[in-house]
Amino acid sequence: MKYHSLKMEEVNDTMRHLWNKTYQGTDIDGIKIRSDVEGGASKRSYNYRVVMTKDQVEMDMRGRCSAGQKMLASIIIRLALSDSFGQNCGILALDEPTNALDVENIDALAESLVDIINERKNHSNFQLIIITHDENFLRKLGQSDVMEYYWRVSRDSRQKSVIERQRFR
Numbered sequence: 001m002k003y004h005s006l007k008m009e010e011v012n013d014t015m016r017h018l019w020n021k022t023y024q025g026t027d028i029d030g031i032k033i034r035s036d037v038e039g040g041a042s043k044r045s046y047n048y049r050v051v052m053t054k055d056q057v058e059m060d061m062r063g064r065c066s067a068g069q070k071m072l073a074s075i076i077i078r079l080a081l082s083d084s085f086g087q088n089c090g091i092l093a094l095d096e097p098t099n100a101l102d103v104e105n106i107d108a109l110a111e112s113l114v115d116i117i118n119e120r121k122n123h124s125n126f127q128l129i130i131i132t133h134d135e136n137f138l139r140k141l142g143q144s145d146v147m148e149y150y151w152r153v154s155r156d157s158r159q160k161s162v163i164e165r166q167r168f169r
Contacts, residue, residue, distance in 0.1 A: 004046075007084055008035055014080035022112045023072060024104040028052045031061065031073050050077065067100035072109070079116070090125030092116070098134045110140040117146040142168030 012032045019030050030053045035046040050073060051058045052065065061073060075097055082092065098106045113128070120126040128147075132138060141147055149167045156162050 004035070008033065010084045011080045014083050015076050018076045018079060018112060019073075021115070022076065022105070022108045023069075024102075024108050025069070027054065028065070028069065029054050031076065032058070033077070034058075068102055068105055071097070071100045072105055075109070088125075090120070090123055091127045091129065093129040093131075095131045096133070097130065098132060098137045106134070106137055107140065110137055110144070113141065114144040114146050121146070 015032060016030050019028075032051050032053065033048055034051050035048050037046060050061045052061050052069075052073075053059075061070070065073070075094065079092070082089070097109060101109065113130075117126075117128060130138075130141075138150065142150070147168060149165050152164050152166050154162050154164070
C-alpha cells in the first residue's frame with residue numbers, strides 16, 4: 001500500500017509538471033490519477049480514474065473535455081507512467097501525438113518534447129520515436145536543434161514503401 005501511494009504521488013507530480021508546462025488553455029489547472037480501493041484486506045484492487053482540477057475543485061475528465069484535452073492528457077499520463085515505472089527503458093514512442101490538438105497546444109507539446117529530449121539526451125539508452133503526418137510539428141522539432149534527422153516514409157510509383165533518411169534544414 002505504501003509503495004502504491006508513493007508511486008501514485010510520483011506519477012501525479014510528474015503529470016502536474018507536464019500539464020502546467022504544456023497545456024495552453026485556462027479552463028483546466030491540472031490533471032491527476034485518482035485511485036479508489038475496492039475489496040477487503042485480502043483482495044485489494046484499485047479503480048483508477050483521471051480527474052481534472054480547476055480552482056481546487058476536482059471533476060472526472062470522462063465526458064467533460066475536448067478531444068484535444070483527452071489527447072494531451074493521454075500523452076502526459078503515458079510520459080508520467082514511463083518516468084515512474086520504466087526508468088531503465090529509454091524509448092519514448094508517440095503515434096500521432098498532435099491529433100486533435102489545436103495550434104497552441106501543438107506548439108507547447110513540441111516545446112515540452114524538446115525539453116524532455118534535452119533532459120535525456122545524455123542517457124545512453126534514450127530514443128524518441130514519433131509517428132506523425134504533421135509537417136509543422138516536425139518542423140518545430142527540427143528548428144530546436146535537438147534532432148539531426150528523421151525518416152520519411154512514402155510510396156513510389158508502384159506503391160512500394162520508400163524509406164529515406166532526411167536531415168532537418
